[in-house]
Amino acid sequence: xxxSAHFPSPATIEFKDYRLRYQAxxxxxxxxxxxxxxxxxxxxxxxxxxxxxxxxxxxxxxIIEAHKGRIEIGGQDISExxxxxxxxxxxxxxxxxxxxxxxxxxNLDPTGTVADAKIESLIDExxxxxxxERDPLGLDQPIEIGxxxxxxGEKQLICICRAALQANxxxxxxxxxxxxxxxxxxxxxxxxxxxFAASTVLTIAHRLNTIVQSDRVLVLGEGRTxxxxxxxxxxxxxxxxxxxxxxEIQNQEKN
Numbered sequence: 001x002x003x004s005a006h007f008p009s010p011a012t013i014e015f016k017d018y019r020l021r022y023q024a025x026x027x028x029x030x031x032x033x034x035x036x037x038x039x040x041x042x043x044x045x046x047x048x049x050x051x052x053x054x055x056x057x058x059x060x061x062x063i064i065e066a067h068k069g070r071i072e073i074g075g076q077d078i079s080e081x082x083x084x085x086x087x088x089x090x091x092x093x094x095x096x097x098x099x100x101x102x103x104x105x106x107n108l109d110p111t112g113t114v115a116d117a118k119i120e121s122l123i124d125e126x127x128x129x130x131x132x133e134r135d136p137l138g139l140d141q142p143i144e145i146g147x148x149x150x151x152x153g154e155k156q157l158i159c160i161c162r163a164a165l166q167a168n169x170x171x172x173x174x175x176x177x178x179x180x181x182x183x184x185x186x187x188x189x190x191x192x193x194x195x196f197a198a199s200t201v202l203t204i205a206h207r208l209n210t211i212v213q214s215d216r217v218l219v220l221g222e223g224r225t226x227x228x229x230x231x232x233x234x235x236x237x238x239x240x241x242x243x244x245x246x247x248e249i250q251n252q253e254k255n
Contacts, residue, residue, distance in 0.1 A: 007083075007089040008074025011169035011200045012041040013060070019071035020059055028067060029055050031223040039169075040214070044231070046245055047220035053204045055223075056092055057172045060202075061087050073170070091168040097155035099147035104132070105139040107147075107158055114165050122164060126157045126191055135166055153163040153184035164195035170197055171204040189213065208249045217242055 012037040017028060019028045030052050043083055045053050058064050059071060070077045088218050099107050106112075106222040108119055119139065123132055131154055135141035147155040157240070164186060171190075189210065212231045219227040219234070219241045226241045227234055234242035 005084065007169070008072075009169075010074050012039050012072075013037040013170065013200060013202070014072045014075075015056075015059075016070050016072065018059065019067040020055060020064055021067045022064065030059065032069065033223070033225055035214075035218060035225050037200055037202065039200055042201045042203070042215045044203050044211040044214035044217045045220065046205050046211060046217060046242065047226075050222070051076050051220040052223040053183050053220055054174055056202070056220075057092060057174055057204070059089055060170075060172060061092065074102055089168055089170065091163045091166050091171045092173065093159055093163050093173045095174055097147060097152075097159045099143055099145075099150070099155055101145040102143060103137075103140045104143055104158070107143050108139075108162050109182070110162070119161075119165070122161050122195075125194070127159050127187060128154065128157055128161070134239060142228065153181065156184070156188065156252040157191075160195075162190055165192070169199050171199050171201045173201065185210075208246055208253065211246070211249075217244065229240055 015033040018030055018033040020030040021028045027125055045056060047053050059066070062078065066079065070079065072078065105119070123129055132138050143149065185207065203210065203214065211217060214231055216229060217227070217231045218225065221241065231242070234240045235246060237243055
């Protein structure tokens with residue numbers, strides 16, 4: 001195993017005939033994926049249940065290793081990177097926000113390396129000033145395990161801010177806005193658009209307005225790449241898989 005002092009650059013992501021299975025004697029869950037995401041590109045990942053969307057995140061962080069094929073970041077096979085280095089450089093924003101028992105400051109900046117001025121600026125941008133000011137301790141106010149003393153939107157915004165302060169070049173979002181209201185989602189989308197402008201972002205999308213803002217959409221089916229193009233192009237094709245999925249999502253949102 002190679003140990004890299006510097007994370008590969010540029011932050012391109014490429015799956016090359018990538019195959020993954022959960023058990024050694026089981027069937028492949030990802031079945032020969034081939035696609036490339038350019039540095040700074042924002043890609044939405046869609047597909048029906050079991051298509052392999054969340055498995056892509058597991059593969060990129062090497063939670064599960066490849067059965068065959070490879071993933072390259074900046075042209076380097078990630079299996080050759082030291083595991084801790086790889087995971088430290090990839091930010092994951094999950095559907096269920098992860099918060100720790102401790103202060104608000106600790107949850108925003110666990111390493112204690114970010115200047116207060118930068119934290120305060122981001123708090124204003126994320127519309128979290130009321131949260132800070134409702135406790136005399138401000139940034140040092142206590143946060144319960146799992147953020148039990150916070151609203152769901154507040155928890156997700158704190159996670160987004162923490163991710164932004166980490167300033168990683170690769171960000172994975174696994175339906176991070178699925179359980180919040182539309183207004184908070186719009187705020188999060190604006191925050192992501194600004195804070196992660198230079199980052200390569202893969203988003204497992206839940207709502208149609210999230211998907212259509214992507215540069216490109218990766219449509220998965222049974223662990224394979226079905227389509228990979230701009231949402232505008234795919235929506236214009238009434239015979240595309242994405243056109244059908246988008247119609248289903250739109251109907252679900254109406255109901």
